[in-house]
Amino acid sequence: xxxxxxxxxxxxxxxxxxxxxxxxxxxxxxxxxxxxxxxxxxxxxxxxxxxxxxxxxxxxxxxxxxxxxxxxxxxxxxxxxxxxxxxxxxxxxxxxxxxxxxxxxxxxxxxxxxxxxxxxxxxxxxxxxxxxxxxxxxxxxxxxxxxxxxxxxxxxxxxxxxxxxxxxxxxxxxxxxxxxxxxxxxxxxxxxxxxxxxxxxxxxxxxxxxxxxxxxxxxxxxxxxxxxxxxxxxxxxxxxxxxxxxxxxxxxxxxxxxxxxxxxxxxxxxxxxxxxxxxxxxxxxxxxxxxxxxxxxxxxxxxxxxxxxxxxxxxxxxx
Numbered sequence: 539x540x541x542x543x544x545x546x547x548x549x550x551x552x553x554x555x556x557x558x559x560x561x562x563x564x565x566x567x568x569x570x571x572x573x574x575x576x577x578x579x580x581x582x583x584x585x586x587x588x589x590x591x592x593x594x595x596x597x598x599x600x601x602x603x604x605x606x607x608x609x610x611x612x613x614x615x616x617x618x619x620x621x622x623x624x625x626x627x628x629x630x631x632x633x634x635x636x637x638x639x640x641x642x643x644x645x646x647x648x649x650x651x652x653x654x655x656x657x658x659x660x661x662x663x664x665x666x667x668x669x670x671x672x673x674x675x676x677x678x679x680x681x682x683x684x685x686x687x688x689x690x691x692x693x694x695x696x697x698x699x700x701x702x703x704x705x706x707x708x709x710x711x712x713x714x715x716x717x718x719x720x721x722x723x724x725x726x727x728x729x730x731x732x733x734x735x736x737x738x739x740x741x742x743x744x745x746x747x748x749x750x751x752x753x754x755x756x757x758x759x760x761x762x763x764x765x766x767x768x769x770x771x772x773x774x775x776x777x778x779x780x781x782x783x784x785x786x787x788x789x790x791x792x793x794x795x796x797x798x799x800x801x802x803x804x805x806x807x808x809x810x811x812x813x814x815x816x817x818x819x820x821x822x823x824x825x826x827x828x829x830x831x832x833x834x835x836x837x838x839x840x841x842x843x844x845x846x847x848x849x850x851x852x853x854x855x856x857x
Contacts, residue, residue: 723765
């Protein structure tokens, strides 16, 4: 079987309402030299029957089954089996423009870029509203500029989707998605760290479907911790490779932004639960986590970075 130019990885779990539209948008691509790896992450619903029907008459679509391990595990499973020179991730509740693969591939090729990036729509399906993303102008970002922007979460965002990556960025640098919330924040800066440049298209090619139950809408203590941990993992990775000083301002700015997000999340959690008992304590813990993230004394030790023991302990959940 000829090696495809692009491998599209689609993790599948509990998306029977959305999967058909997602996969049909891939079948209609104007760029045909791709393989689509449909990863059944042990979904309990009717998603795989939909996938099998759509894939039955198209050899580019391949179905893989695995035990449930979460989004990161499904992406890593796909990476281990992908054959294309380039990698694209599509979340199975989203969909893409028919030119999605063609434009991202051409941007990489004509600019000799290791990563390409397109604009996207926030699709609020409940209200029938599309809101455009705010991204850099069309052009080419050199590695340092792109890394600074994505660390600041300014114009460039860490989402795994809406990008095309050279597969070698993953394989040559042993980059995997960690099993945690906000795994893309912990991973995308690592990929850009090893990229030569990022080519940016001004076309809106990805539709990010906003449905109830998103991570930020259901924050709890685990997610609050993981949001801060994802920043620490980026700092640890960059600092262990001797470039922390170059990007320290961007990392500190991102840490401050995440601290503010967590303040809002902690407050909302306590208010909704009508339990303010530990509110002050959790604000203090969040402040300590931020200070740890930006501490001048932090030193990587070659192990997987961890937050200190003073974690956010919130006794109530809102999920």
